[in-house]
Amino acid sequence: MKSVQFQYFPKNKKISADLNKVVDVFVGKYNLICSPENELDSNAVLNIVSADLSKLGFTIEKSKKKEDKIQVPVLFGKNGMMENATKTTQRNYLKVGSYTPATDNTEAVIDREFYGQGYIFKDEEAYATSLDQVCYIPELSDTTYTHQNFLDLMDGQEELARDLFNRVDWQHPESLFEDDYVNGEYDNCSVCGRLFACYEKSACPHCAPSASALFSRAFASSRYRFARHWDMGFWG
């Protein structure tokens, strides 16, 4: 007798009980959906199994209409490239205020909103998708900052630039960086000269990516969190 064929991966693991229940749904409806006895497209098959899948807690897509589609996060496709599962999928980027660049006829328009500690413009999508779009304007000057400006400030290192961008909430990025540097949160490696964040690595990760650096990381980061916590309590 024919029956549902399935293969679970990785092959050295037994299929989980949850997934077995899913297989059982298809086994139970086998006579209605098997081919070539039946000639159903995937939506017709889904219709037949949807009630049983719902009972297992699955949400079933009702139709291909936009409002019925299930929103799925970004997926990683071939060669690790990002692909959107549906066209309606969008990341929720942080956006504070707005910025309209100058044109030949009009001046730039800055519309600040309150965020963190002051009135600023901050646009995470501009940071994430472009190097030269304005993504941040501090409270006390109209100096505009792009992703590239953050990179230039942080030794060209994306991880550090992103962290600084995430944290600015009223001040000039240079000021926040300088304060952090003075407080010992960043240092320049005495060997290669490159900038690194001390609270994550006790040794420069550029010329000493060693096991000991990894080992100290967990300890150093918990100490950093403690220090920040204490600072906040201290300064109110």
Ligand SMILES: [Zn+2]
């Ligand atoms: Zn180094």
